[in-house]
Amino acid sequence: MWENRCKVALSGVGFSKVTRSADIPLAAHALVAVKEAVADSGLRIEDIDGLATYPELPATGHAEVDGISIVSVNCMMAMLKLPNLAWHIQVGTVNIGGAVQQAANALLAGVCNYAVVWRAMHNPRGTYQNLPGQYAAGAAQFTAPYGFGGPGQGMAVAYTRWLERHGQSREKMATLAVTQRQHTQHNPHAYFYGTPLSREDYLASRMVAYPFCLFDCDIPVQGAVAIVLTTAERARDLKPRPAYLAGYGQRLHFEVAGRIGSLADYMEGGRSSAKLTWERSGFGPADVDVAQIYDGFSASVIYGLESYGFCKEGEALDFIQDGRIELDGDLPLNTFGGSLGTGRIHGLWHIIEGALQASGRAGSRQVKDANVSFVGASAPIVTGTTFIFSREPY
């Protein structure tokens, strides 16, 4: 077991408005989320001495303009003017989960006391994956000439592999989309709050990249979320009940750029990250009371459930049926609505929900006795990270 188990805690959380279009600069969204997270902890801005983010814009063919389409650490430093700033980082290899892990490490190392992590996501005008180029260079030379454009197709090919190898049908995914949309109705910050989705809506929706229909894909939005992380000792003196970080992991599986469609790569990525998380936390899949698993595209949940060890390979679409993933089911899943409900903010919102459930702060969507709370914060293949939050510091 990890010697630093439950020595760091997630304290405050903050949310900006989530809008479809970019009517105000992204920096303004990020600032709202960060200030709200700091206030939620009962701290003042000048108490914050650590900053971390993953600022990437996942849309292709759009400029990264700091403050407009991304919010870098530099941008946040300029806005907050922190008198006690002692540490900061932007991560590259494992998306926003990596920023959270680095912040936890910095707290454990004693180089800062209150770290803020945010994820700000921009929805550019025009086509999200803007691919006008006449040429395909780099890894794209082996994919773009065949019409492989965005990440959705890359994940769709692995999904057909999964479906046909296991004799499964995509219609069963309606349960995930509909259940998560029901959960979304308990999350006023979510883009699809107030917009229900029926099984019939899912089954009738237009195909985007088979097997993905429209409701298998998260909607691009503009918005930001933020958290305050601190040591467990300090967290106990703050306003909200802490969610203790019992363990974490990151994908260790080697990725070959431009290689797409490999189901094995997803599974290996997820297994490697989860193994570390179970070992460090001392918990196993059977101990988990509530789970958040990244769902930028719905099939990511399949790869997550199977590679993290919640069910056997080929069984995930059967596993999610019959109420199991509902708020009162055996494994309540994506209880905040997931990315399919909130809009595309990447995995920090999954981390936030994992912590809110563990600390008993999830309001009308609170899962009863959510003592062990699991998070898979990105697609397992390339950017995967996993976390366990616990209600007690053990």
Added chain:
Amino acid sequence: MSDWSQVTRPIPVPNEWTRPFWKAAKRGVLALQRCQSCGHFQHPPYATCTQCVSTDLKFEPVQGRGAIYAYTIMYHTGDKRFASAVPYASIIVELDEAPGALLAGNLLGAEYTDAKVGRRVEIVFEKLNDDITLPQFRLAATERG
């Protein structure tokens, strides 16, 4: 059947790792990077062998017969270069001689609904310009009926 006649495919830009692949394709030969130390074929090309980390890599011709490992059928018209061809099948092929090396392609000369995991395919070549010829796939004779 998907109409490819109005599609403007982006032209691959070879680099120092990938140039032999495109030179062979121009001659109508599919050549994949092979480790001279452990014999492992790999695609896309990489700086080292992804199995044994040897840097002794050469491109060797392969037959170009294999099976559809995975596929997607594209309906979205966001990429205007391909909008006229939707719905179309983009496939991932695993070659008999090179297990683990995954090649992208389209399923040419067939209905997009003919794309299924495990179906047998063979290589064909589609000339894009005087420099670049694109390896593509069609159903194998045994599958065409």
